[in-house]
Amino acid sequence: MELDILKIEPTRVTPQVLFLEGHLEIRGRSISENSTDFFRPLEDWVASYVEQTEVRTRVILAFDFINTASTKWLYAIVKRLAQYPNVREMVSIEWFYEKGDEDQYELGQIIHSFIDCPFIFYETEQT
Numbered sequence: 850m851e852l853d854i855l856k857i858e859p860t861r862v863t864p865q866v867l868f869l870e871g872h873l874e875i876r877g878r879s880i881s882e883n884s885t886d887f888f889r890p891l892e893d894w895v896a897s898y899v900e901q902t903e904v905r906t907r908v909i910l911a912f913d914f915i916n917t918a919s920t921k922w923l924y925a926i927v928k929r930l931a932q933y934p935n936v937r938e939m940v941s942i943e944w945f946y947e948k949g950d951e952d953q954y955e956l957g958q959i960i961h962s963f964i965d966c967p968f969i970f971y972e973t974e975q976t
Contacts, residue, residue, distance in 0.1 A: 852901060855894050863887050864912065868894055870902060873930075874909040876945075879919035888922030895929045903934055910960070911945035911973075912953065920956065924963060931964040941967040948972050 855868035864877035873895070881887050898906075908930065915923065933940050944960065946953035954970065961968040 852894065852898055855891070866891060868898070870898075871904050872907055872909075873898075874911075875923075876909065876911040878913050879915045879923075881916075881919065884916070884918040884922055888919065888926070892922065892925050892929060895926050899929055899933050903939065906930075906933070906940045908940060908942040909945070910942065910957075913947065915953075915956070923960065927960055927963045931966075936964065936966050939966075940964070941969065943969050943971060945971045945973050948974055 852868075852870065855866060857863070857866040859865040859877045862878065862881045864875050864879045866876075867874045868891070875891075879887075910923070927942075930936070930940055942961070942964065944957035946957060954972075957968075957970055
C-alpha cells in the first residue's frame with residue numbers, strides 16, 4: 850500500500866511539511882497555539898509509514914522557532930520513527946539550526962536521544 854504524499858504550505862505560525870516515501874521534511878516556524886490539530890495528522894502519517902514501508906529515509910528538521918507544545922509533538926514523531934525496522938541503517942536525520950542558536954542546537958541533541966540513527970547537525974546562517 851502506498852502512502853499519499855503529505856504536503857502542507859507554511860503559515861505565519863506553522864511550518865512547511867513534505868512527507869513522501871524516503872523523505873520527511875518539516876521546516877520553518879512552529880508556534881501555533883493548537884499544535885495538536887497541526888501535528889496529530891503528521892504523527893499518524895509517520896505511524897503508517899513505519900508500519901508500511903522499509904526504504905531509506907532522509908529526515909530534515911529545520912526550525913527557526915518552535916514552541917513547547919510543538920516540541921512535544923516533534924518528540925512523538927521521532928519516537929514513532931525510532932520504531933522503524935533497522936532504524937540505524939534506514940533512517941538519517943538532518944537537524945538545521947541557525948548559527949549561534951544554542952537553544953535549537955540543544956533541542957536537536959535532545960531529539961537525537963530519542964532515536965538511534967545517524968543524526969547530522971548543520972549550523973546555518975538562516976534556517
